[in-house]
Amino acid sequence: MSRKNLYIVIGLMVGHLSYLSYEQYNLNKELEEWKGYYKSVAISYVQEIMEAPELKAPIAEEMSTTLIDFDANLLQFEDLEGAQFSLRDFRGKTLFINYWATWCNPCLAEMPSMVELYNQYKDDKNIVFLYLSKEDRSTIIDYIPKDEALAQLPLYKIITDDELFSTRGIPTTFIVDASGEIIVKDIGSATWNDQSVIDYLNNIL
Incomplete structure (x- = not known):
């Protein structure tokens, strides 16, 4: 393989790896966003459930x-x-x-x-x-x-x-x-x- 072709192959591999890294970054970011969303929903739900049993006589x-x-x-x-x-x-x-x-x-x-x-x-x-x-x-x-x-x-x-x-x-x-x-x-x-x-x-x- 000529040196020129080798550089082309290496360039393509680097570009592909960069693309995969970028996609992985986006995927991780999206997963973190969803984790944050479901965490907030869970916290809200637990707070609502905890609120219900606090019954008292009317004031x-x-x-x-x-x-x-x-x-x-x-x-x-x-x-x-x-x-x-x-x-x-x-x-x-x-x-x-x-x-x-x-x-x-x-x-x-x-x-x-x-x-x-x-x-x-x-x-x-x-x-x-x-x-x-x-x-x-x-x-x-x-x-x-x-x-x-x-x-x-x-x-x-x-x-x-x-x-x-x-x-x-x-x-x-x-x-x-x-x-x-x-x-x-x-x-x-x-x-x-x-x-x-x-x-x-x-x-x-």
Whole structure:
């Protein structure tokens, strides 16, 4: 082989090795990016799971005093069979309103305590429990088999919301007394079968 041809072969080999090194660099870089992405997703998921069990009794300091105008209130919702309701349908009742979603782990974490509370009062005609979600009815219905607590609660899909019940996050629970005054607004998971809640409800019913 002539010296010229040898140089050509060596040049091609060096170029090929450089290309392979460049491709390996890009592959390693991409792998590191994916590792970082999945690590961040895993951390976020673990944080969300860890957040759910931190249940507490509702905080009295979060109470407010806002009177509902039942005739003007825009909140409308439908049950899982499609029957529609508005807030004015429950005028004169004590209302226990919970905003939740199937994707919200803190929401789902408090549902077992919600079931125990609901079971204590479900036969009381003076109080109405409303568990409201902005998700489609089909989404809620499809999720119920995954969480037996949900199957025991009166679930509704929000049709139109009202700014009176605006909240910076879910779960959020409101208690409205029979006169239409919002007397509790509690943001975050809570232990709703706590004796303090039962005593409070018994006192206003």
